[in-house]
Amino acid sequence: MRLCVCFVLLSIILCASADSALARGGRFVWDALGGAKDMYRAYRDMREANYKGADKYFHARGNYDAAKRGPGGAWAARVLSDAREKWQSDVSGRGAEDTRADQEANRWGRNGGDPNRYRPAGLPSKY
Template sequence: MKLLLAVWFLQPLLSTLMDTQGFWETTWNAAKTPFRFGKEAYQGSRDMLRAYTDMRAANWKDSDKYFHARGNYDAAQRGPGGAWAAKHISNARERLDILRGRDPADSVADQEANNWGRSGGDPKRYRPRGLPPKY
């Protein structure tokens, strides 16, 4: 009798939890979100590093803006974590360049390319003529 009473009493609560698949799905997704963000940020950082190393390897005149846009674009395609990493890496790099005495106008132009790539714009807009297809 006590068991039947307990089942009868708990039945609305149990049915709500068991029938509401969205509850469990939402809980699971909320638990995964910080890890997903961190993974995206790490992958976005690698995208930025790859664009930088490609820029150094290419050593091509007027290719700076293209590699800025490409690195930010690739990182932002990873998701919010990648976009966050791209934004902070780009801003830190530009601040460092200004502290080193680089022309602020160049920094503004770089930031324009960074924002273009991060917002999903095609990096080819800044691609210089003759840059090898490898890049």
């Protein structure tokens, strides 16, 4: 996770420095940092809930919350989601079907879809 956060921060700095409008670049960076925080909060909640069948809900929720922040948040959500799924498919050995389903939930949330589409019955209302 720390490697992903470092990657996101470095990418944000590079993207923001390429933007000629400092204010717009600053907003992008701020939104991207907030988006990374949203993604981490969804990941932390998923681990804490440890609820069978809730994985896709937390994917969609993290992407949804991050993308609501604007282009920077949506960018951070895409980068983190893609990096996590790449790692998961390469290292953890989880199948292509699981990766495809996770990415579908990621895109759904990032495009403004209601994360509750993936909410499993019985998941505590805290989440």
